[in-house]
Amino acid sequence: MPETIAPGARPTRDDSGGRPPVVLGRPLRVLAWLSFLAEVIIIGTGGAVRLTGSGLGCSDWPLCTPESLVPIYEVQGIHGIIEFGNRLMTGVVGLLAIAVLLLTLKALGGRRSVVSALWFALGGIVAGAAFFAIAMLFVEEAFPFFTLGLILATITGAVHSLRITPQRRDLSLLAWLVLIGVVAQAFVGGITVLTGLNPFIVGFHYATSLILVCVTAAYLVRARQQGGxxxxxxxxxxxxxxxxxxxxxxxxxxxxxxxxxxxxxxxxxxxxxxxxxxxxxxxxxxxxxxxxxxxxxxxxxxxxxxxxxxxxxxxxxxxxxxxxxxxxxxxxxxxxxxxxxxxxxxxxxxxxxxxxxxxxxxxxxxxxxxxxxxxxxx
Incomplete structure (x- = not known):
């Protein structure tokens, strides 16, 4: 027979501390599904980059070339367009992750949680700029250090957010993990280009994308369940x-x-x-x-x-x-x-x-x- 509640055990309340159950609106549910689908799609677009030999279609990062943000078809041809398309998809994934996080925080902790996250976002930009300025004194490719500053600020923001979230910390944690993962993916993607498509880094890049698919799937499941x-x-x-x-x-x-x-x-x-x-x-x-x-x-x-x-x-x-x-x-x-x-x-x-x-x-x-x-x- 399946295991159930032990005899004599008393059911516990939700982790809301007696507050009304969390209500996740339809926009959040739709965005969560779109986030999951985007994580799957970006695996497909990343695979297209690799399978068409377009991994170095954009030779630089975060710019496509040292002189241009976007690919120049006459120079890079279809490979540049395929690689740049995957980079644009990263932006879509990131925007969806931010939207899901902010709506989740609003549902769980109200305005306070959202404002706190936005302050940490501003702090992340400042920290990234500081990392970038310092790195420029020592290395030629300094932009990865900007992304590193964003990652550290995002992790710090997540820890603080979980401490002040009054209920359903499981949903908050999953939403933060997706955003942290997307920022980290941008960092790894840049390193992949700068190292000339090192196969081990490329493999790690794929594996982390797959993990993000699992995290977004977990969010969809937990969003339909009560906490506690x-x-x-x-x-x-x-x-x-x-x-x-x-x-x-x-x-x-x-x-x-x-x-x-x-x-x-x-x-x-x-x-x-x-x-x-x-x-x-x-x-x-x-x-x-x-x-x-x-x-x-x-x-x-x-x-x-x-x-x-x-x-x-x-x-x-x-x-x-x-x-x-x-x-x-x-x-x-x-x-x-x-x-x-x-x-x-x-x-x-x-x-x-x-x-x-x-x-x-x-x-x-x-x-x-x-x-x-x-x-x-x-």
Missing amino acids: QRVSVVPRWFAVLSHVTGLALAATIFFGVLTTGSGPHSGDANVIRDGFDATVLAHVHSWPGYILAALVVTLTVSAWMLRLPPRRWLIVLAIAIVVQIGVGIWQAREGLPEILVGIHMVLASLSAAAYTVTVLKLKRPVESGEDAVRSARA
Whole structure:
């Protein structure tokens, strides 16, 4: 039988301290969905940059060239446009992250929380400018230090915001993590260009983008639930097996990133790969993939037999994994065509998002005393 509240345990209140439940307006919900979709899309546009050999379409950062913010078609051609388009998508992702954060803070902490975040934003610009001015005295490429100042200010703002947020700190934390991740991504993206598309940094850039997809997915799930204490709704063995499945998924993605880093799609014809044998890595990448598939099938069958709450999302995860394996085998047999590699990259992010939702469904919020009575009578 699934685990429930221990006998004699008293349901706890939401973390609102007795305040009315948080109401998230429709605009915030729509923006949260757009933020999730944008995080998935930017993986696709980033993949397009790499798969079309446009990684150095813009040779500089944050400008496209030392003389121009935008690409010059006569000089850089379509590669410059593709790379610059991905940079513009980063701006869209950033604006959505800011909008979701500010609306979340307004819903949770009111005007005080929003004003505090805006002050930290101003402080971040000042700190970034100071970092930039100091770095110019020692290095030629100083702009990454401006971004570093923004990251530090954003992290500081997040810590302060969480301290003054009166309720639903889980939503506040998730919204801040997305913004911090986007700013950090801009920093890593700049380093990627300045290091000439180092394959390890490119792989890290993709992995962090995938994590942001999972965080935005987690926000969507938690936004539909009440806060406070959560209790397990599945047997302990099922929860353990679910987390083991997460390790298999992480290993599959990790070796997939290494495999791509040793394959033919480096982002530019003159970029040196990471030195690993792509053929060997392709097989190593498949092993945790097949283990992952077996674990997901086991969880899915068990969940439906026991009628556990995560069963519907496990169906989604199982379909994503099966399609992912099919595309992986197809692309390997066809010599890694660009379109299939791109689909494989996006599917990996969707698989990770589906797994994130599944894990969050392993627990449910504890009902208030009044809700518990109503549930018992129903």
